[in-house]
Amino acid sequence: MTTPLCLLFDSDGTLVDSEILLAEVMAEVLPRFGLPFTPRQYMQEFRGVRFLTIVLALERRHGTLDAARRERLEQEMRTLMERRMRAELMPIAGMADALAALDAHPKAVVSNGPEAKIRCAMESVGFSHHFEERLFSAYTLEVWKPDPGLFLQAAASMGYPPARCVVIDDASVGVAAGLEAGMQVIHLNRFPAAETTPVGAIAIHHASELPAAVARLTADAMV
Template identity: 50%
Template sequence: MPLPLLLFDCDGTLVDSEPLLADEMATALTGVGLPFQRQDYMGEFRGARFRTIVAELQARFGEVDPQRLESAERTMRDNLAKRLTRELKTLPGVVDTLETLRRFPSAVVSNGPESKIQAALKATQLATYFGKRFFSGYTANCWKPEPCLHLHAASIMGFSARDCIAIDDALVGVRAALKAGMTVIHLNRFPDSETTPDGAISIESMTQLTSVVRRLITGRESAAIAPHFSDTGLTETRYGLIT
């Protein structure tokens, strides 16, 4: 039976870029008169598209001149790109996990621009595992939490949604993959403040991913459970994954 396609989010799942992004976003948005702090991104807006965040802030605090916003976004992305090159690291367990799962077909699915995904993979040497197999919301013109980015990636890679496992730390990505009809693993790095949506499997570290994927494959191959792993109704309790 063919192996499933593993679709990884990038920021906060593979690489620890979110604190850097939160810093630069706070500087850029506050500079144009939209009050925003680092913790706002990490709490309320983690994983969301930049312009979605801007739209919400403008609804709360008032409109900002579009040219000022465009200039601020350009500066923010330039500064972030420099910091990614100098400071970016993978999250704990990522490299060992990718090495263990190397025989699986895989790709990166991110709300960020292609240039940002490439910069992150290159800076952390994760391009070794993914090459050019990454899919950007800006290229597909569709962003999480809508399901079409995941479906676009699956289609290009030659897989149906039911034969994909999506791994994401942000709720917007988890919900997008669930809507797409995929098996979803939520890397819940903040279990004290974040609840895994129904239908997704919760882990707290990438070091747990390999065992979860193996159990999903075992379930997929067992006719006593179901012919397709996405139909098995897997839960954290059933697989002893509550941590």
Template identity: 55%
Template sequence: MADYCLLFDCDGTLVDSEPLLAEVLTETFNALGFPFVPEDYMTRYRGTAFPTILATLEAEHGTLSDPRRDAAMPAMRERLYARMDEGVPRIDGIFEAIKQLPYPMAVVSNGPLEKIQRSMAASGLGDFFGEHLYSAYDVGHHKPDPRLYQHAARAMGFPPERAIVIDDAAVGVDAGLMAGMPVIHINHFPETETTPEGATAITHMRELPAAIERLTAGR
């Protein structure tokens, strides 16, 4: 049995879907009358669950009626899935990196299970993870709550200290650290983002196998 498992975030870590998501969120929130541009997602809300973003916008700009609020997320998902079905690009270097990793692996995402499944199918990464797909919507806890990653580690049969988190977003890095797990931060924006103390920073997925080797050798 392997000594460690790997818990990957999905958007921005495995698949390069965040620019697409930012565009769809902009369309959705603008249709609801909220000011929102793609940069808002990328700089303020990256990795944050849709209900949390919507609640923040309502607090800042006014409350929606219940029917409009209830319809918002289904409308956003419909737009997003239609675009995803046209193809979802992988994060550069992830396919080559994963092939080198002899560990059990899971996807752990703030997104719904259907979105994770579509991302894996559209990107060609699904075979690496099988059924080990964990959604915050099913578990009932969204990052930065550490319980999502803790749930995934238990489901994989590993204690927290032997479940390595790989995540690009601050909410995911924080969740992994609070869960007591070794964390690798794939920092796509090193000029503007700082990797928290206690996490290991990489800037390209080609660095991932060596980073994991260093973490596992040091424990």
């Protein structure tokens, strides 16, 4: 029997519907530090992007923060975000059933967020048993999407070559990183009117489509 493909999931916007919460939290905290920001900006410009990259982009527009204020800003944002996640976070529609259907596949979460945030998200929506300790954070490995190194390190830790891995990601930075890593990529494109799936990636628009997409990749890998 062929070894099942290894599935590498993004967290925010792929497994959990956290992006609107994050956009709202950032819009609450960033202006207090002199960095005007709206939820719409996050959704249009910065989905999936490292938080520091967002802050530095805003600083170029509105003025530089010193290191101490920048650190305090991130601490306030992380604290408020965890509180909101524990109280309000929901899984992406259809993802619970999709994960159950893909139970035979080894799985990991590979995220640009801190490990504590990934863990909080999985606990909040009841997905921890699908991934256990297989949580790969850019903050821990010190490499952020769209750099392919994050997925490559996760694959190596899982014991799989890139060609036997499938990246499932909703954001352009993750899709780009997966393709650059030489992996199969499924783009959970939840905003098809506004976003285009890059050549080389498979587009789906709802988590319910994920098991069939993985089954097709599995069949192709056996040819």
